Amino acid sequence: MYVRHLFILLLTLVSTTAFKPLASNISADEAPYFVKTKNTKLSSFSTSKIDIASEAVFFNTYNVGAKLLEVNIDVYMDDTKLGTVTEVQDVKIPKKSTFDIPLNLSIKPGPTALKLVTGSAKILFGKKVNVRYTGYIKIRALGMVPLKINMDETEAYDWDDLFPKEEK
Amino acid sequence: MRKVVMWFLVVGVCLTSCNKNEGGPAFKSVLEIDLGNISKKNSKFSCYVVFTNNDDKASFKVKQLVADLKINGKDAGTPLTDEAIEVLPHSEFKVPVHFEIHPDDFITVAEGENYPESLPVKLEGTLTLTDANGKEVKVDFSHEESVVINIKKEERQEEKEAKKEERKAKRELKKKEKEEH
Numbered sequence: 215m216y217v218r219h220l221f222i223l224l225l226t227l228v229s230t231t232a233f234k235p236l237a238s239n240i241s242a243d244e245a246p247y248f249v250k251t252k253n254t255k256l257s258s259f260s261t262s263k264i265d266i267a268s269e270a271v272f273f274n275t276y277n278v279g280a281k282l283l284e285v286n287i288d289v290y291m292d293d294t295k296l297g298t299v300t301e302v303q304d305v306k307i308p309k310k311s312t313f314d315i316p317l318n319l320s321i322k323p324g325p326t327a328l329k330l331v332t333g334s335a336k337i338l339f340g341k342k343v344n345v346r347y348t349g350y351i352k353i354r355a356l357g358m359v360p361l362k363i364n365m366d367e368t369e370a371y372d373w374d375d376l377f378p379k380e381e382k
Numbered sequence: 383m384r385k386v387v388m389w390f391l392v393v394g395v396c397l398t399s400c401n402k403n404e405g406g407p408a409f410k411s412v413l414e415i416d417l418g419n420i421s422k423k424n425s426k427f428s429c430y431v432v433f434t435n436n437d438d439k440a441s442f443k444v445k446q447l448v449a450d451l452k453i454n455g456k457d458a459g460t461p462l463t464d465e466a467i468e469v470l471p472h473s474e475f476k477v478p479v480h481f482e483i484h485p486d487d488f489i490t491v492a493e494g495e496n497y498p499e500s501l502p503v504k505l506e507g508t509l510t511l512t513d514a515n516g517k518e519v520k521v522d523f524s525h526e527e528s529v530v531i532n533i534k535k536e537e538r539q540e541e542k543e544a545k546k547e548e549r550k551a552k553r554e555l556k557k558k559e560k561e562e563h
Contacts (some may be wrong), residue, residue, distance in 0.1 A: 223521060234507050249448055249460065249462060250448065250460075252457075252460065253457060271448075271460045275464075308482060310483065311462075311482065312448075312459065312460045312461065312462045312481075314459070328406065330459075
C-alpha cells in the first residue's frame with residue numbers, strides 16, 4: 215500500500231515537472247481576444263452577386279503559435295442577416311501577435327439580396343449603414359484544448375468606406 | 383471704464399493660465415522605423431511611437447497600442463503592443479512596436495531587378511491608457527513617412543548577430559568543458 219502511494223506521488227511530481235515548461239509558455243494573463251475589424255468593403259456589387267469582404271483582427275496572447283480550427287460569424291447589415299462566414303482559411307497564428315481572419319461573404323440573388331440592395335440604397339444619399347459581425351472563432355495552441363474567441367462588432371460605413379479607392 | 387477693462391484683463395489672464403494645465407496625453411511622432419530585411423520571406427518591422435503627457439498632475443498607465451500598418455500603400459498587418467508602461471505627469475514616453483511582416487504582401491521585385499531605395503510607410507492607430515481611477519483615455523495617431531531600405535546593411539547586421547551568437551555558444555561550451563574537468 216505504502217509503495218503504491220509513493221509511486222503515485224512520484225508520477226505526479228514527474229508529470230508536473232515535465233509539463234511545466236510547456237505550461238509556462240502558454241500561460242498568459244489574458245486569453246486570446248478579438249481586437250477589431252478592418253478593410254470592410256463591398257468587393258463586388260452586381261445584380262447577380264454581392265460580395266462583402268472584411269478582416270477580423272485577433273490577438274494571440276500565448277507564447278506559442280496556434281491553429282485556426284473553426285469560424286462561425288454571422289454578418290448583418292442594418293438588422294438584416296446576410297449570412298454566416300464559416301470558411302476556415304489557412305491562417306498563420308504567430309505567438310504573441312495579432313492575426314487577421316478573412317471574412318468573405320457572397321450573397322446570391324434572393325430576398326436577402328433584395329433587402330440588402332434597398333437597405334444599402336441609402337448610402338447613395340450619403341447616409342451610413344451598420345454592418346455587424348457577431349460569432350466566434352476556435353483556435354488551438356500547442357498542447358491545449360480548443361479555445362473559443364468571441365467577437366461582436368458593429369461599425370457604421372458610408373459609400374467611401376464600402377467602395378474604397380485603390381491606393382497607388 | 384478703466385476699472386472694467388482692468389477686470390476683463392485680470393479675468394482673461396486667469397483663464398489662460400488655468401488652461402495651461404489642461405490636456406492629457408498627445409501624439410508626438412514615430413521614431414526609428416525599421417522594415418528589417420525585406421528581401422526575405424519574413425521580416426521584422428519595428429519602431430517607437432512617441433507621446434507626451436501634457437498634464438502636470440495626472441499619471442497614466444499604457445494599456446494597449448493598436449495600429450494599422452500600410453507599406454507601399456498595401457495592408458501589412460495590425461501591430462499590437464500591450465506592454466504596461468507607467469506615464470509620469472508632464473513627461474514624454476515611447477511605446478515600442480515590433481511586428482513580423484511578410485514583404486510579399488506589399489512588394490514584388492522581379493529577378494534581376496533592384497529593390498526601390500525607399501518605401502512609403504503609414505502607421506495609423508489608437509493608444510489606450512488608463513488614469514489613476516481606471517478610466518480609459520484614447521489617443522488617435524497617424525504618421526506617414528518614406529523609409530529607406532538598406533538590405534545590405536540589414537544583412538551585415540544579421541551576420542554580426544549570427545557571429546555574436548556563435549561566439550556566445552562557443553564560450554558557453556568551453557565554460558561547460560572547464561566545469562566538467
